[in-house]
Amino acid sequence: MDEQSDEAPDEVLMARTAGGDERAFRALARRHVPHVIALARGILRNGADAEDVAQEAMLRVWTHAPRWKPIAPFRAWLRRVVVNLCLDRKRKIGFSPLEAAGDVVDAAPDAAARREARDEERQLDVAIDRLPDRQRAAIVLTYHEGLSNAQTAEALDTTVKAVETLLVRAKQALREALGAKID
Amino acid sequence: MSDRMDYLLSRHFARQTDGDDHAAARVMTRLTHALPRQKTGLIGYLPAVLLNLDLAPAWPRVVALAACAMLGFFVGLAGFDGRIDDANARYAVASSDLSAVFEPETLTGARP
Numbered sequence: 320m321d322e323q324s325d326e327a328p329d330e331v332l333m334a335r336t337a338g339g340d341e342r343a344f345r346a347l348a349r350r351h352v353p354h355v356i357a358l359a360r361g362i363l364r365n366g367a368d369a370e371d372v373a374q375e376a377m378l379r380v381w382t383h384a385p386r387w388k389p390i391a392p393f394r395a396w397l398r399r400v401v402v403n404l405c406l407d408r409k410r411k412i413g414f415s416p417l418e419a420a421g422d423v424v425d426a427a428p429d430a431a432a433r434r435e436a437r438d439e440e441r442q443l444d445v446a447i448d449r450l451p452d453r454q455r456a457a458i459v460l461t462y463h464e465g466l467s468n469a470q471t472a473e474a475l476d477t478t479v480k481a482v483e484t485l486l487v488r489a490k491q492a493l494r495e496a497l498g499a500k501i502d
Numbered sequence: 503m504s505d506r507m508d509y510l511l512s513r514h515f516a517r518q519t520d521g522d523d524h525a526a527a528r529v530m531t532r533l534t535h536a537l538p539r540q541k542t543g544l545i546g547y548l549p550a551v552l553l554n555l556d557l558a559p560a561w562p563r564v565v566a567l568a569a570c571a572m573l574g575f576f577v578g579l580a581g582f583d584g585r586i587d588d589a590n591a592r593y594a595v596a597s598s599d600l601s602a603v604f605e606p607e608t609l610t611g612a613r614p
Contacts, residue, residue: 341537348533353526357518366525373529378538385542443514462508463515490507497510 329393337384344384348377351394355401361459362405364448368412372404379404395473398464402456402474409452439497446496454489457482 327335327346335343352373359369359376379400387396447455453475460471472482606612 337540339540344537345530345533348530352529352533353523356525356529361515361518370525370529373525374532377529377533381537382539382541385540439510440514440517443510447514458511459515462511463518490511493511494507 330389333384333387333393336381337387344381347380351397352377358398358401358464359405361463362456363408368408372401372408375404376401398474406452406456442497446493450489450492454485457485458489461486
């Protein structure tokens with residue numbers, strides 16, 4: 320049964336979840352939780368908050384399953400739920416501590432180049448953290464999720480034009496933050 | 503310049519793998535606790551409530567009731583002594599007699 324659940328498409332699992340099938344729900348959660356955490360962490364910049372959002376998002380999947388209509392892919396719907404939860408959370412919290420950036424491994428042959436690349440990464444990480452929430456969400460959805468502008472607009476519940484503006488402003492802010500390194 | 507920024511952002515996010523296994527495991531553990539009740543619309547919720555109250559509809563009786571209601575409607579429309587398809591015809595005759603009812607008096611010309 321569990322093997323069948325693991326192989327079933329999202330929409331089938333969602334239909335079974337709508338009928339109160341907890342095993343189908345857990346299969347759905349197993350499949351999507353890692354990705355949901357990564358997306359939430361990209362927007363929230365905080366691991367603990369990302370886990371909370373992932374839990375809340377999956378609970379919404381469970382509670383809203385009977386009302387869910389398969390008019391859009393499940394993943395797109397879940398992404399929208401996660402983005403909304405992240406933006407709501409940022410709005411409520413206002414500030415969350417910056418997570419320490421992990422060690423960056425660079426293939427550069429010499430230590431100086433590696434160090435420079437690491438510094439650049441850290442600066443970029445801090446600069447992304449300082450972006451306004453919606454600009455950061457647009458950057459994460461575009462560069463981390465690899466979404467098109469139209470898909471990003473759908474996830475942010477806005478227009479393609481607005482997404483283009485968000486991306487332009489975000490990149491402008493990042494360029495200014497990185498200063499000479501980017502030139 | 504924009505290409506360089508695109509490159510940096512792509513490289514930055516390419517290094518961020520999906521949430522680590524421990525984080526995912528923690529969330530899955532939290533999800534194993536009792537799940538909240540699912541939200542269903544009133545139509546989905548009502549049958550369960552009726553069943554809980556032993557008020558489940560007995561469909562043969564519902565059909566019999568509907569049939570009686572339908573019969574009552576047609577009898578009311580046509581009466582016991584007329585055919586249903588005659589009902590319209592009788593109304594048509596009645597409407598054609600209206601001129602006679604409102605015919606002016608021959609001497610005074612007054613209408614009733």
